[in-house]
Amino acid sequence: MPELPEVEAVASELRACCPGETVRSVTVRWPKWAHHGRIAKALPGRTIQQVDRRGKYLRFHCDNGGILVSHLRMTGRWLVDPDPVTLKVHVSAIVRMESGRTLAFLDVRKFGRAGWYAPDEPIPELEALGPEPLDPSLTAARLWDRMCSRRKQLKTLLLDQTFLAGLGNIYASELLFRAKLNPFVSSDEVTLEEARRIHQAMRFILRQAIREGGTTISDYRGARNQEGNFQNLLRVYQRAGEPCGVCRTPIARIVQGQRSTFFCPHCQSAPAILSPR
DNA sequence: CTTGTGCCCTGCCAGC
DNA sequence: TGCTGGCAGGGCACAA
Numbered sequence: 001m002p003e004l005p006e007v008e009a010v011a012s013e014l015r016a017c018c019p020g021e022t023v024r025s026v027t028v029r030w031p032k033w034a035h036h037g038r039i040a041k042a043l044p045g046r047t048i049q050q051v052d053r054r055g056k057y058l059r060f061h062c063d064n065g066g067i068l069v070s071h072l073r074m075t076g077r078w079l080v081d082p083d084p085v086t087l088k089v090h091v092s093a094i095v096r097m098e099s100g101r102t103l104a105f106l107d108v109r110k111f112g113r114a115g116w117y118a119p120d121e122p123i124p125e126l127e128a129l130g131p132e133p134l135d136p137s138l139t140a141a142r143l144w145d146r147m148c149s150r151r152k153q154l155k156t157l158l159l160d161q162t163f164l165a166g167l168g169n170i171y172a173s174e175l176l177f178r179a180k181l182n183p184f185v186s187s188d189e190v191t192l193e194e195a196r197r198i199h200q201a202m203r204f205i206l207r208q209a210i211r212e213g214g215t216t217i218s219d220y221r222g223a224r225n226q227e228g229n230f231q232n233l234l235r236v237y238q239r240a241g242e243p244c245g246v247c248r249t250p251i252a253r254i255v256q257g258q259r260s261t262f263f264c265p266h267c268q269s270a271p272a273i274l275s276p277r
Numbered sequence: 278c279t280t281g282t283g284c285c286c287t288g289c290c291a292g293c
Numbered sequence: 294t295g296c297t298g299g300c301a302g303g304g305c306a307c308a309a
Contacts, residue, residue, distance in 0.1 A: 002303090
């Protein structure tokens with residue numbers, strides 16, 4: 001479910017209510033959720049100072065400099081003051097605050113994970129991450145440069161978190177449609193002009209999705225249990241067989257790197273060099 | 278370095 | 294109706 005815009009939505013909701021809250025207790029119901037069980041020991045007594053996002057990871061910064069790092073994976077959700085009924089199933093962890101407020105991590109598929117890191121302790125999962133797609137210092141020229149140094153199919157490269165941090169299957173397909181680029185093109189064959197289109201489309205799509213509160217297709221909900229709206233603006237994702245909004249050619253779905261790629265075979269046709277007669 | 282496979286988990290849906 | 298296989302937005306380990 002969650003890619004950059006969804007994680008950004010969750011982070012901003014948590015940011016609106018967590019800072020200043022002191023943790024009273026942590027109950028881990030799915031032991032694999034927490035590395036080593038350090039969280040249940042380290043978090044009680046800590047006051048959360050700030051919540052932010054890096055790639056698809058959420059970070060809770062605490063008063064002693066420690067950081068709780070959380071990844072939602074496919075179906076993980078942080079919920080603020082959940083209804084008691086929702087705490088009956090799929091609960092990975094419950095964090096109770098001194099104020100009486102509750103944070104719960106719900107996760108149907110139980111892939112979500114969290115780790116506690118002491119002050120100045122290295123955080124391995126964040127160190128390999130590529131740049132933030134919306135970072136102003138990531139210019140089209142720098143993006144092109146990074147693409148040229150790799151030799152991977154475009155869509156697969158966009159999903160690589162060491163290349164860019166935060167894109168997932170939905171937004172990779174959507175931005176390539178907007179950029180009118182073929183998902184199967186090798187990244188080292190992209191021209192500077194095409195890289196500019198990717199850069200522009202990526203920023204446009206991500207900003208729009210953030211504005212819409214993310215994409216809710218089945219599972220995703222924000223920390224206030226609200227749905228996103230970007231699913232109404234999807235042009236190719238999960239639209240296989242439907243006419244392209246630009247040229248009416250049926251949208252195609254092809255499995256690429258073990259996951260679905262949606263694209264318009266006409267608007268995003270491969271350059272001639274890749275399809276010789 | 279790249280691509281492919283299996284796996285972690287559960288729920289849902291199409292097809293038989 | 295009931296079962297089965299395939300599928301799902303992520304990411305990791307491992308093999309070729």
